[in-house]
Structures are given as structure tokens and as C-alpha cells.
Amino acid sequence: KAGVTQTPRYLIKTRGQQVTLSCSPISGHRSVSWYQQTPGQGLQFLFEYFSETQRNKGNFPGRFSGRQFSNSRSEMNVSTLELGDSALYLCASSFPQGIGELFFGEGSRLTVL
Amino acid sequence: DQQVKQNSPSLSVQEGRISILNCDYTNSMFDYFLWYKKYPAEGPTFLISISSIKDKNEDGRFTVFLNKSAKHLSLHIVPSQPGDSAVYFCAASARFAGGTSYGKLTFGQGTILTVHP
Numbered sequence: 001k002a003g004v005t006q007t008p009r010y011l012i013k014t015r016g017q018q019v020t021l022s023c024s025p026i027s028g029h030r031s032v033s034w035y036q037q038t039p040g041q042g043l044q045f046l047f048e049y050f051s052e053t054q055r056n057k058g059n060f061p062g063r064f065s066g067r068q069f070s071n072s073r074s075e076m077n078v079s080t081l082e083l084g085d086s087a088l089y090l091c092a093s094s095f096p097q098g099i100g101e102l103f104f105g106e107g108s109r110l111t112v113l
Numbered sequence: 114d115q116q117v118k119q120n121s122p123s124l125s126v127q128e129g130r131i132s133i134l135n136c137d138y139t140n141s142m143f144d145y146f147l148w149y150k151k152y153p154a155e156g157p158t159f160l161i162s163i164s165s166i167k168d169k170n171e172d173g174r175f176t177v178f179l180n181k182s183a184k185h186l187s188l189h190i191v192p193s194q195p196g197d198s199a200v201y202f203c204a205a206s207a208r209f210a211g212g213t214s215y216g217k218l219t220f221g222q223g224t225i226l227t228v229h230p
Contacts, residue, residue, distance in 0.1 A: 004156070033217065033218075035218075035220075042220055042221070043218075045217050045218065048217055050216075056216060056217045058217070090156050094216055101147055102159070102218060104156030104157045105156050106154070106156045107156050
């Protein structure tokens with residue numbers, strides 16, 4: 001069974017640009033969550049999508065947005081990039097019932113110059 | 114406001130001995146707790162979880178203990194192996210509290226475990 005797939009794995013952007021990251025969940029998983037990992041803040045929850053609807057949102061500015069498609073694949077977008085957005089962005093999928101653990105992808109490493 | 118805290122940034126143990134990783138939480142709404150292991154350049158991997166209706170859960174070499182009154186949980190690894198060397202994250206969720214926090218986990222800062230041969 002294929003795991004959670006995230007693309008791209010690495011990318012470099014400059015301040016002011018925007019970026020889109022993609023996540024394909026495990027087959028059958030309908031919930032997708034996004035997390036940001038930085039050395040200073042650890043792993044922080046960005047948002048969660050289920051059935052193409054945002055079900056939960058963390059404490060991030062509106063520059064961070066996401067969406068989910070009918071096949072459960074998800075994308076997140078960061079606009080007007082800042083240096084502080086440099087981080088590992090992790091996607092996780094799970095069954096929708098809220099029981100059980102999250103399965104994480106390997107992440108997309110974003111560097112903002 | 115850090116609702117989940119792992120106060121030990123690192124832990125070093127000898128192969129074959131017990132590793133004990135600790136985690137404290139402040140939010141009384143948390144009712145489901147998980148431990149994840151993470152290697153560099155990889156995503157976190159689920160290890161073991163425990164619901165607040167239990168005080169202990171075992172899976173092979175891994176045991177998680179929950180003390181609700183103290184808002185404290187710990188992960189015991191026995192015996193420790195060099196392959197266990199990684200960063201361990203404690204996470205919590207209000208999953209069964211009638212809320213909608215299904216995919217929302219609050220993580221601790223992590224503890225780097227090093228197991229020496």
C-alpha cells in the first residue's frame with residue numbers, strides 16, 4: 001500500500017513569490033492535514049481537509065491556504081513568501097472517523113531566500 | 114502557550130537498557146495521545162497511542178503510560194536498540210471530546226534519543 005506522497009521534496013523560492021505544495025494521501029484515506037516544522041517552533045498544525053472542506057485551521061496568517069480535491073488529493077499554497085516560511089511542510093492522512101493515528105509523508109523542504 | 118511539553122531535549126542510553134521519554138500537557142480537553150518517531154529528512158512515523166480511558170498501552174518493546182491527574186505521559190522502550198536513535202515526539206488531540214479536532218495534533222518539541230552500542 002503506497003504511503004503519503006508529497007511533491008516537490010525540495011524547493012527554493014525568493015521572498016515575495018508564492019509556492020504550491022501537493023499531497024496524495026494513502027488510498028482510502030479521506031482526511032488530509034498539513035503541518036509546518038521549524039527548528040524554533042516544532043511541528044505546528046496548519047489545517048485539515050475532509051471531503052473537500054476545511055475542517056480545522058491552525059494559527060497561521062491568511063497567506064497560508066489549502067484545498068482538497070474530490071480524489072482526496074490536497075494542495076497547500078503560501079503567497080507572498082517571507083524568510084520565516086522556510087520550513088519542512090508535512091502532509092498527513094487518516095481515516096475520517098477521528099480514530100487512529102496520522103500517517104505522514106516525507107515532507108516538502110521549502111527554503112526562502 | 115505550549116500545551117504539550119517535552120522538557121528533555123535529549124536522552125542518551127546504553128543498548129539493552131530502558132529508555133524513558135516524558136511528556137506533560139496542560140489542556141484538559143486532550144483525550145488521545147500519540148508518540149511518533151522521526152528520522153532526519155523523513156516524516157514522523159507513528160509508534161503507539163493511548164486513549165484517556167486507559168493508563169497503559171503496550172506494543173512490543175514500547176509501552177506508554179498515562180497519568181491523567183498529573184497530566185503526564187511517558188514512553189518506555191525496553192530493551193533499547195541503536196536503531197531506536199531518532200527524535201521522539203509526543204502529540205495530543207481532543208479527538209473524542211465532541212470536537213472536530215480529528216486531524217489536529219498538538220506536538221511537543223521532541224526529544225532526541227541516542228542509543229549507544
